[in-house]
Amino acid sequence: MEKPVEQVTRSDSELSKETCEAKLGKRVKGTLVLRVDATIPEIAKIQVAASVIQEGGTVAFPTETVYGLGADALNAKAVKKLFEAKRRPADNPIIVHVAGKEYVYQLARDVPKVAERLIALFWPGPLTLVLKRSKQVPDITVVGLDTIAIRMPRNKVALALLNKSGTPIAAPSANLAGKPSPTTAQHVIEDLAGRIDVVLDAGPTEIGVESTVINMTSDPPEILRPGGTSCEKLMEVLGRVKVHPLVRAEKRISLAQAVSPGMKHKHYAPEAEMIVVEGTLDKVIKKVQQLAETHATEGKKIGILATDESIFNYQADVVRSLGSRQNSSMLAKNLFELLRQFDKEKVDVIIAEGISLVGLGLAVMNRLRKASGFNIIRV
């Protein structure tokens, strides 16, 4: 059991910064890790993290989607540290997180009415809006684009950090570029300990895939990345909405088609080679088992990413279920953790079943197809 968190008292404020931090958390390779209560975040810990943001440092924190790696979005030097810590390609812009709707007008200009409607309905929550950018935002945050991606998260720890910091926080996912996104603080530590200042650990994230990104500068608005807010919900509100071809991620697209810079980059990839098998379930099961056997005869260690409905059909070195096909939210929640588990088990090949594109299934399939490098077999 963890010791109960001590509230900061008057005498604490007289202690040196180091002593105060040592009372609150532990260090891993120099990175300060603070356990935070997910429902009532301890003010003392949030204050330590907020000070780091204000001083231009980097803080990993939970959001309802995945863990983000934050820095003051208005401080170019701080944002540069983010890019370096993650080894993020310099042409991939970062989502700016805000504590409230009012920040949108500081960061963006010409905000269309329809964007305000989405904000009213979906914020705080897993929906990122791409808007025209204001001059206040440093070039590096948006990699020189004329647009900015903004969202208000609903996670209590994220909101507490945003409020205490008093500034918008630029935050990509808190993983090394190209790796599966982090859904626990342990994932963040695996990738980034020693490379960032603080990790706020409030346990596993609620949704498990990133936010939906929608471009509000085009008419109709265009979904650039599927995520925690389903396309169906957005359709209901918007009526008309374009869906970028890469959202389905059925095949690699040409660079010219990549309207969102992130679309160009390798993503979510485990160390192992990955194959996605799609089609009707009975055919998928047959093909997955057949591929597992073929690769096993080559001496490879095989991992199968199955579902509750199919898992009992398989024999391989490591067989895991994402959850029930009836519950796309559960599939999304487990996805990145399982991809990381296969790496820990050192499998050579991961064979994953395709799932339905309904609800969060679209976001899951986007991640699986990209993680496989579009190594997709249709049966």
Ligand code: AMP
């Ligand atoms: P992440 O690195 O997981 O936070 O992903 C952020 C996503 O938002 C990436 O796919 C970015 O390319 C995309 N994004 C951020 N800013 C913009 C922008 N101004 N226009 C289009 N896409 C953006």
Ligand code: MG
């Ligand atoms: Mg990311």
